[in-house]
Amino acid sequence: MITVHKKSVNTGSLPDSFCAHIGTKSAQSAAIRQGIADARKRGVEWGVFGKELAKRNRLEADAFAYATLPVLREIGFSGAFYKKDGTPRYLALARQLNALNVPTANGGKWYATTVRRVIDRLGPTFKDEILQMRLKTKCAEALEAEQKLKELLK
Known part of the structure; x- marks a missing residue:
């Protein structure tokens, strides 16, 4: 018992x-x-190593995100990777990154979630930059189309 x-x-x-x-x-x-x-x-602090490890992981993730920034900028200006409202098409970006053989932080494949996390880590500045560049491209295309139309109407 x-x-x-x-x-x-x-x-x-x-x-x-x-x-x-x-x-x-x-x-x-x-x-x-x-x-x-x-x-x-006695005042022993618990979890100090976990806090340091989390800080190191955040710094490594930030460094990786900024290392991929040039590639994301290069392919990000193409309208094919963004919806009409300016939000990214994560799966399309992931497929393009895999096609370009860009390694992830762990050396694996890119997935939509991986791309979203990297873009989120880059913050709103990157998203605004892409959106502004796309607007400039669209404005330039509109001006070019307007000029062609004027030439045709002459």
């Missing part, structure tokens, strides 16, 4: 060594919890 969560459980056919093992593990767990509580009282 052992007690689990204030209820008695009939151990019946379980060997005594198994029941002793459960009791030992429970005592070890309690000792670990008590040791952690004591360390916290």
